[in-house]
Amino acid sequence: MSTVPLPPLPADTGEPAQDxxxxxxxxxxxxxxxxxxxxxxxxxxxxxxxxxxxxxxxAEVLTATVVRHLSAEEQYLYPTVRVAVPDGPTLADRELAADITLLTALRELTGTASADAEFDRRAERVAGLLRRHAAAAETDLFPPLRQVATDAELIRLGNRVEIAEEAAPTRPHPHTPLTPPWNRVVHPAVGMLDKVRDAVTRRRTYLEDLPLPRQANRRHR
Known part of the structure; x- marks a missing residue:
């Protein structure tokens, strides 16, 4: 299996064994x-x-989760697809455009009261865009990437994705740069500001921060 040009990663130490x-x-x-x-x-x-x-x-947890996820994909998945996968630039540009649409839809959702009738429509729209996002990755991005990249390369990229998500924004910012190198500069700075706002407003941004549903609470009394 051939290796692929990777986005900037920490240098390997020494000369690793073949396996x-x-x-x-x-x-x-x-x-x-x-x-x-x-x-x-x-x-x-x-x-x-x-x-x-x-x-x-x-809605708040979903938004934060998706924004972190998209930020990491924009920093590491799409640049790798762009240089390593056939028709990669076209695929990456298509997904970046779809990300802007998704971030805009998330911002509209979180700006709508859950009791508002518009909330249902906007929630359905976000869910549909996310289904499209996952299907595109599973169909068009992941299979060819598995064919051209080694396990070691994909693991090194996975480690960088996890680091990127920790520093990523938690709120949708569809007008910030989505392509390297500027997103690697802007996203952590915006992410830090988002985390300050989250702390001040006590906004939940992780699934494990959510209380159990009411019926689950009743079962555990």
Whole structure:
């Protein structure tokens, strides 16, 4: 299997053995798992029988999760696809344009009260855009990337994705740079400001921060 030109990564130390495998998870496996988790959040978000307060919290957590996810993809997945996959520039540009649409839809969703009738429509729109996002990755991006990249390369990229997500924004900013090198400069700075706002407003940004649904709380009394 041939190697691929990688986005900037920490230099390897020494000369690794032919079968060397770094610790961590493949970028493809990591992002695919995140797509599944995001789909689960969407399923609960679009349930109009759910408690409105919880749906509002779900919208905030989903937004933060997706924004972190997109930020990491824009820094490492798309640049790799662009240089390593046949028709990569066209695919990367297509997904970057779709990301702007998705970020705009997330901003509209979080700006809508969960009791507002418009919330349902906007939640369904976000869920549909996210299904398209995951399907495009699973169909057009991941299979050719697995063919051209080594396991070690994908793991090194996966490690960088995890680091990027920790520093990423948690709120949608569709007008900030989405392509390297500027997104690697702007995203962490915006991410730090978002985290300050989250702390001040006590905004939940991770699934594990959410309280159990009401019916689950009753079962655990």
């Amino acid at each position: 060397y495998r770094p610790g961590g998870r493949s970028m493809v496996d990591l992002l695919a798992d995140e797509h599944h988790r995001i789909d689960g959040l969407c399923a609960e978000l679009v349930d109009d029988a759910a408690d409105p307060g919880r749906r509002r919290q779900l």
